[in-house]
Amino acid sequence: MADALDYSGLVDLAAGTVDRAAFTDPGVFQAEQERLFTRVWLFLGHESQIPEPEDFFTSRMGTESVIVARDRDGQVHALLNSCTHRGMKVCRHDHGKAKVFTCPYHGWSFSNDGRLAGVPGALIGVPHFDKAYRGELRREDWGLSRAPRLEIYKGTIWASWDENAPDFLDYLGDMRLYLDYALDGRDGSPGGSRVVAGVQKWRVNCNWKFAPENFIGDMYHDISHRSVDLVGIGPAGGKGRRAAFRPRLAIGFPGRGHGVLGELPTTEPEPYNDAWALYPEVNDWYRVAHEARLAHFAGRPRVAMSVGTIFPNMSFHGRQPRTIVVAHPVSPTVTELWRWCLEDAAAPQAVNDAARVYFLRYSGPGGMTESDDMENWSYATAASLGPIARRRPYNYQMGMGHARPAPGLRDAVECGELTEENARIFHSRWADFLRGEPWAARVPHAAE
Amino acid sequence: MPPSEAALSALLLRAEIEDWLLAEADLLDARRFRDWLGLLHPDVRVAMPIARNLAPDRLPAEERTQPGRDLMWVDEGYATLEQRVRQIETGIHWAEEPASRITRILAGIRVLEADEDRVLAGCRFVLHRNRLEDETDLLIGRRRDTLLRGAKGWRLLRREVLLDQSVLLAKNLTMFL
Incomplete structure (x- = not known):
C-alpha cells in the first residue's frame, strides 16, 4: 500500500520522464529527508582534515549538522550536532580540537571518546545532576545520536544512519x-x-x-x-x-x-x-x-x-x-x-x-x-x-x-x-x- | 598653527588614492573591463580567503585560509583576470548574460603605508549585484590594496578581499571584486 511518503511514481521509467514535483515539492523534499538521507552512505569529508586525536570538523548529513570527531584512540565518529536536552548545536565551530562538546544552552556535555564514557557521544556532564535531577536522570540514555555506520575509504569518510545499509564497498x-x-x-x-x-x-x-x-x-x-x-x-x-x-x-x-x-x-x-x-x-x-x-x-x-x-x-x-x-x-x-x-x-x-x-x-x-x-x-x-x-x-x-x-x-x-x-x-x-x-x-x- | 608639509602631502596622497580607487570602481560598474585591465600591474594578485568559524584560541591566525597555499574563493593573477574578461566578451557566459547590474560602494579609504611609489590602502566595500528580475547579492567586507606608481600612474599590485561570510550566500563570483 502506498503511504504518504511514497513519491516513487514521480519517476516514470517507461516514459523516460520525471515529474517536476521531484525537484520542487516540499512534501517530496521531506520524504527525501526521511527516506533517503537517513539511509544512504553520505560523504562527510576527508581524514586529512582531522589528522590528530581529538581533532574534529563539522559536516552535514542531509539537512542536519554532524560532528566528525577523531577520538583519543584514533577512531572516527559521526555525532549528530544537536543537544539531546533542547536541541541546541553543541558545536558551532567548523573545525577544531576537543575532548568534550559542551552545549552553550544548559551546559550538558558530551564526550567524543568511547573510552571515557562507554560510547562515543555519551552524556558525561549534567549541571545540577545531584541537586535538581536528584541523581535520577538516566544519563546513559541521553548521549548524542551517533551514525551507526562509518567507513573510511582511502582517506574519504562516509557514514550512514541505517544499521542495515550494505557494506560501503558493496554499495559502491x-x-x-x-x-x-x-x-x-x-x-x-x-x-x-x-x-x-x-x-x-x-x-x-x-x-x-x-x-x-x-x-x-x-x-x-x-x-x-x-x-x-x-x-x-x-x-x-x-x-x-x-x-x-x-x-x-x-x-x-x-x-x-x-x-x-x-x-x-x-x-x-x-x-x-x-x-x-x-x-x-x-x-x-x-x-x-x-x-x-x-x-x-x-x-x-x-x-x-x-x-x-x-x-x-x-x-x-x-x-x-x-x-x-x-x-x-x-x-x-x-x-x-x-x-x-x-x-x-x-x-x-x-x-x-x-x-x-x-x-x-x-x-x-x-x-x-x-x-x-x-x-x-x-x-x-x-x-x-x-x-x-x-x-x-x-x-x-x-x-x-x-x-x-x-x-x-x-x-x-x-x-x-x-x-x-x-x-x-x-x-x-x-x-x-x-x-x-x-x-x-x-x-x-x-x-x- | 598651519598644517605641516607632511600632513598636507599625506592628505593629498589620500585624496589621490581615493580618486583612483573610486575611478577603478566606476570602470568596473560601467563594465569597461578592458579599460580596467589597464589599471592592473602585470604581476597583480587578487586574493579572497575563505572565512571559518573557529574557537577563540585559533583567532585571528586561522580565521581565514592562506593565499598561495589553501583553498580560497579567489587567488589569481593577470592571466586569469584577463581570461575572465574574455569570457564575458564571448556574450555567452550565461552567469553574466544578460549582464548583471553591479554597484561598488567604497568607504573609509585610508592610506595605511606609503613609500615614494608604493601605497597600501585600506577600505570597506559594499558590492551590490542585481540580476534578471529579483536576484540580489550583497557582498560586504574589507579590502587592502597595494598600488605601485609607474610611468602611467598607479597600478594595482595586490588586492586582499576579506568577505564577511563563511558560507558564500551568492551562487557565484562572476563579478570582479
Missing part, C-alpha cells in the same frame, strides 16, 4: 574503480591523496539533485560551458577546459544509482597527452607518473574518468582539477554546495600548486566553468515552480533502450557518450528509496 560496486582513479596517486599507487586546507561552501537557489545529475554523465550540457571553452583555461593551453581525452562513455550502475563519464577497463598502453604543457616542470612530473601508472597496472585492467556521481549527492572529478563536491539539501529550492580540492601527497609543491590554481579558475563559485552551471540550475528550478510548468515532466528520453552491458565491469551499462541513461539510473534508484525498499531492490554483488 564497480564504481569503486572510478573512485579509486580520483583517490589514488597519479602513479597508480593506492590512496595517497589528501585535501587542500579549506572547504568552499556556498548556497545556490536550486534543487540539490541538479548537481549530482550534472556530474553523473551529462555530456549534453556542454553548451553551458561554451564561453569557457572559447577562452581556453586548461593547463595544456589552447581552447577548451582540459586536455583531449580518449573516447569516453557514460557508464552507469543500475540498482546502485552511480554513474561516471569515463573509459571502460583497458589494458592497452596509452601515450601521455601533455595535459600540463603550459607548466613544463609539472608536465614532466605527470609524464613520469603516467608511465609509472602503466607499469603499476602492467597487464591488469585500469580505468580513467573525468566526472562521476556516487549516489545520491557526492560527485567528483578524477582528472585535473581533482575535486569532490557534495550537494547538501537545504530546502526544495536551496542547496549548499561544498567543494574540496584533492592533491597528491607524494607530488612536489609545484605540481600541487598548479593543481590548486587550476581548480580555482575552473571549479567552485569563482570557477569559470562552474559559475555557468549555477545560473542554469537556479533558473531551471525557479521556472519549474509554477502550476502550468509542473504539468510537464522533465524529459529524460535520450538513448532509452540502447544501454548495453559494460564489458569488464559488473552490474554496469554503457550507452555511448551522449545519453541520459545515467540520469535515468539515478532517478530509478531515487524512486527505490522513496518507495521505502532500497536494499531489497539492490543488485547484490560484493566488490572484490
Whole structure:
C-alpha cells in the first residue's frame, strides 16, 4: 500500500520522464529527508582534515549538522550536532580540537571518546545532576545520536544512519574503480591523496539533485560551458577546459544509482597527452607518473574518468582539477554546495600548486566553468515552480533502450557518450528509496 | 598653527588614492573591463580567503585560509583576470548574460603605508549585484590594496578581499571584486 511518503511514481521509467514535483515539492523534499538521507552512505569529508586525536570538523548529513570527531584512540565518529536536552548545536565551530562538546544552552556535555564514557557521544556532564535531577536522570540514555555506520575509504569518510545499509564497498560496486582513479596517486599507487586546507561552501537557489545529475554523465550540457571553452583555461593551453581525452562513455550502475563519464577497463598502453604543457616542470612530473601508472597496472585492467556521481549527492572529478563536491539539501529550492580540492601527497609543491590554481579558475563559485552551471540550475528550478510548468515532466528520453552491458565491469551499462541513461539510473534508484525498499531492490554483488 | 608639509602631502596622497580607487570602481560598474585591465600591474594578485568559524584560541591566525597555499574563493593573477574578461566578451557566459547590474560602494579609504611609489590602502566595500528580475547579492567586507606608481600612474599590485561570510550566500563570483 502506498503511504504518504511514497513519491516513487514521480519517476516514470517507461516514459523516460520525471515529474517536476521531484525537484520542487516540499512534501517530496521531506520524504527525501526521511527516506533517503537517513539511509544512504553520505560523504562527510576527508581524514586529512582531522589528522590528530581529538581533532574534529563539522559536516552535514542531509539537512542536519554532524560532528566528525577523531577520538583519543584514533577512531572516527559521526555525532549528530544537536543537544539531546533542547536541541541546541553543541558545536558551532567548523573545525577544531576537543575532548568534550559542551552545549552553550544548559551546559550538558558530551564526550567524543568511547573510552571515557562507554560510547562515543555519551552524556558525561549534567549541571545540577545531584541537586535538581536528584541523581535520577538516566544519563546513559541521553548521549548524542551517533551514525551507526562509518567507513573510511582511502582517506574519504562516509557514514550512514541505517544499521542495515550494505557494506560501503558493496554499495559502491564497480564504481569503486572510478573512485579509486580520483583517490589514488597519479602513479597508480593506492590512496595517497589528501585535501587542500579549506572547504568552499556556498548556497545556490536550486534543487540539490541538479548537481549530482550534472556530474553523473551529462555530456549534453556542454553548451553551458561554451564561453569557457572559447577562452581556453586548461593547463595544456589552447581552447577548451582540459586536455583531449580518449573516447569516453557514460557508464552507469543500475540498482546502485552511480554513474561516471569515463573509459571502460583497458589494458592497452596509452601515450601521455601533455595535459600540463603550459607548466613544463609539472608536465614532466605527470609524464613520469603516467608511465609509472602503466607499469603499476602492467597487464591488469585500469580505468580513467573525468566526472562521476556516487549516489545520491557526492560527485567528483578524477582528472585535473581533482575535486569532490557534495550537494547538501537545504530546502526544495536551496542547496549548499561544498567543494574540496584533492592533491597528491607524494607530488612536489609545484605540481600541487598548479593543481590548486587550476581548480580555482575552473571549479567552485569563482570557477569559470562552474559559475555557468549555477545560473542554469537556479533558473531551471525557479521556472519549474509554477502550476502550468509542473504539468510537464522533465524529459529524460535520450538513448532509452540502447544501454548495453559494460564489458569488464559488473552490474554496469554503457550507452555511448551522449545519453541520459545515467540520469535515468539515478532517478530509478531515487524512486527505490522513496518507495521505502532500497536494499531489497539492490543488485547484490560484493566488490572484490 | 598651519598644517605641516607632511600632513598636507599625506592628505593629498589620500585624496589621490581615493580618486583612483573610486575611478577603478566606476570602470568596473560601467563594465569597461578592458579599460580596467589597464589599471592592473602585470604581476597583480587578487586574493579572497575563505572565512571559518573557529574557537577563540585559533583567532585571528586561522580565521581565514592562506593565499598561495589553501583553498580560497579567489587567488589569481593577470592571466586569469584577463581570461575572465574574455569570457564575458564571448556574450555567452550565461552567469553574466544578460549582464548583471553591479554597484561598488567604497568607504573609509585610508592610506595605511606609503613609500615614494608604493601605497597600501585600506577600505570597506559594499558590492551590490542585481540580476534578471529579483536576484540580489550583497557582498560586504574589507579590502587592502597595494598600488605601485609607474610611468602611467598607479597600478594595482595586490588586492586582499576579506568577505564577511563563511558560507558564500551568492551562487557565484562572476563579478570582479
